[in-house]
Amino acid sequence: MDTVLKMLALIISGWFFSVFGHENHYFYPPEVPEHQAKSFLHKRHVNINASPNPAYCIYERYENWCKSHILYCQGQLEHTREQKCATLAPCAPGQHCHLANPCPDRFSLACVDIDECASNPCQNGGTCHNGNNLYTCTCLPGWTGHDCEIDIDECASSPCMYGNDCIEDRINSYVCVCSERYEGVHCERDCRPGPADIMFLLDTSLSQNEVMNRSIEYMTRFVKQIPIGPNDFQVALVSYAFKPELVFNFTAHQSNTSVLDALSLIKSERGPTTTSDALSFVAQEILKPENGARLLPNISHYAVIVTNGLSTDRNQAIQTAQFLKATDSRFKILAVGVGDDIGHEELIQLPTYPFYTFAPDNDDLLMAMLKDAADYGCTDCNSSSVTDVVILFDTSKTTSPLTGNSIHSLKAVDKLLDSFDVTNTDIRAAMMTYGNGSQIKFDFHQRSIHDTKAKIYTASIEDEKGNTSLALSSVQDKLFFGVSTGSRFAARKIVYLFSNGKWSMTEISEIRQEILKLHDAGISVNIMIPVRSLNAEMDNILANASNIAFDPFRVYLIEDNASSVSFALKAAVRDTKYVECPPDIFKAKQ
Structure with missing residues (x-):
């Protein structure tokens, strides 16, 4: 038994010498326990089916395992990548080295551009654009700066005109506070x-x-x-x-x-x-x-x-x-x-x-x-035609324009209604005839122009004597401020009084007093005198009309010819269309 053991020792020592020793160099392996020596061959062949180990991705003897587990090894080679890239394949600024094949028998190196947008550098909703060793940001409106970090001051350019104040209302907007009577987004209109x-x-x-x-x-x-x-x-x-x-x-x-x-x-x-x-x-x-x-x-x-x-x-x-x-x-x-x-x-x-x-x-x-x-474009003063007009027509035998004028006076009313152009304006018309009493022919409610004109021509002499002052009072009570007549509280109010102007002195005084009352109530009265032709009575008629009128300007003589009718009615309807301005038009806006 001893002889066998000695021979085995000589064989092993000779094998080590042949492998590790040459010339004058000698290798003496350490002594190992017997159980370890028996398992040596088994230890050399590691079970690579065991749980993954980072070492499998480094040493060549595990090459086959690495090829089968490339994704795993790609995650285990950070140190190796840095070391090999630094010495074998340095990359340009803005790039980093990438191990395309991470297995150790042949590391494959490549330089890859760094994605500078990966860190989301653009602020406030800006969009990042990756470049070569740089990035750029496209900013949302209202922001500026390399990273969209600066809120633009929209008032910095002084967009408000005439020295009016600018307030940055919110992101990407501003408000001009217009003083005096300036108007517009930029206070550009001097109103x-x-x-x-x-x-x-x-x-x-x-x-x-x-x-x-x-x-x-x-x-x-x-x-x-x-x-x-x-x-x-x-x-x-x-x-x-x-x-x-x-x-x-x-x-x-x-x-x-x-x-x-x-x-x-x-x-x-x-x-x-x-x-x-x-x-x-x-x-x-x-x-x-x-x-x-x-x-x-x-x-x-x-x-x-x-x-x-x-x-x-x-x-x-x-x-x-x-x-x-x-x-x-x-x-x-x-x-x-x-x-x-x-x-x-x-x-x-x-x-x-x-x-x-x-x-x-x-x-x-x-x-x-x-x-x-x-x-x-300024809106402080505005044109308006919001007007309620009353045609007050005398049908008494003494002072009616129908007496001696036949149909001319009713034709004048017809043309007056055309001049109002009630279809295309905000003018509303009503008609009342009067003698001793009064009768509403039509009120302010809209109706077809054909029906309205038909009612005009139904006027005829009704009474021997009329009461003009009472009729004027009735206009205010029954039409302008009557219930359900279609009148408008805020409308301009005008009366067109049709008569022949032959009032007595007593009547003139009473009529004028009533007209003054209407004027105080905001109601103007125009005296309309239709005549077939000028005659000796005309001076007295015009004098009577001027005496009852609030102002002689409001007396209109309508002769029976196309030119006279046209000019008289054009002048008479002028104040149905007017301009309204606020009383503080020259004061500063608050």
Whole structure:
């Protein structure tokens, strides 16, 4: 037994020498216990079906296992990847090394671009775009900066005009707080009326001697309601009778008090009314810088004729006005009818537009001018046709226009209704006939125009004598403020009283008192006198009508010819369409 063991030891030692030793080098393996020596061959062949071990991915002897478990080894090679990439395959900036084949017998190296967007660097909803060693961010509106980290100040560019305040309301938006009367998203519309240059053309001829105070009162009321100054409204005055004269220019009086003092010094003259020369004179003077005229795009220019429309040179005056309207749009002509007798036919043809003819007993001219002088698109002043009109028709034998006029007066009512254009406007019409009593032919409720006109022609003489003052009172009670008549509380209210004007002195006093009451209640009364032809009675008839009217401007003589009817009715319906402005139009908005 001992002999066998010795031989076995010699064999093993010889094997180790042959394997590990050569020349003068000797290898002496350590001694191992017998049970370990017996299991040596088994230990060399590791069971690679056992649980994964990171070492399997490093040593070549486990190559086959690694090939079968590449995904596992890809996750175990971080250290190996870093070491091999650093020495064998350095990559450019912005790239990293990738082991395409992670098994140790042949590591396959590649440089791969780094995804800089992987860390989500773009803030506030920005979109990231990966590049070569960089990234860029596309920001949502309202944000800027490399990473969309900066909230843009939308007010930094001062988007609000005329010095108005800007407030950054929220992300990517702002609000302009408009002061004074500026309007619009950027306060771009200056809605404070003006600036404007207004040249009054005052008729001071002999025919206006008795009414000069009324003309001055009208201009005074007008001036009191506008701001006077170099940056607001400027007022000049031309007087005319036989020849025109510049009384004061635009810069002579730069305050309301100064203008009012100058107006109070005006006197009437003797002589004819040569309106044509006066219009030509104004056309020359209204735009002269030496008269203080401001020739700027934002400055409006107006010539306001204050006259009775009874010019000595009527035809020439109308031709001159038409020529100026056609050839010079730099200023507008407006007219106010002041006088004991009013020539509506002339007044309606002098202004730039027929609806630029105004009564002196209201502020319609001022309101129209304020709207015109504000920037286009401003909404402080608004045009309106919300009007309730009553046709009050006398059917008594004594004072009815049917007496001696046959059908002419009813045709005038028919054409008046056409002038209202109730189908296309917000004007509503009603009709009441009266003698001793009254009868509503139709109220304010809408109906077909055919039915309405049919009712007009049912009017006929009913009573021997009429009571006009009682009828006027009935209009207020039964129509304007009646129950279920279709009247509107906020509508402008106008009465068109058709009569032949042959009232007695007692009636005249009573009728005037009733008309004054209606005026105080906000109801205007127009006196409509249809006549077949002018005759000797006409002066008395017009005098009667002027005596009952609140103002002579509201007396309309309607002759039985197409031209007279057209001009009279065109003038009579003018104040059914008007402009409304707030009372604080020149004050700052809150």
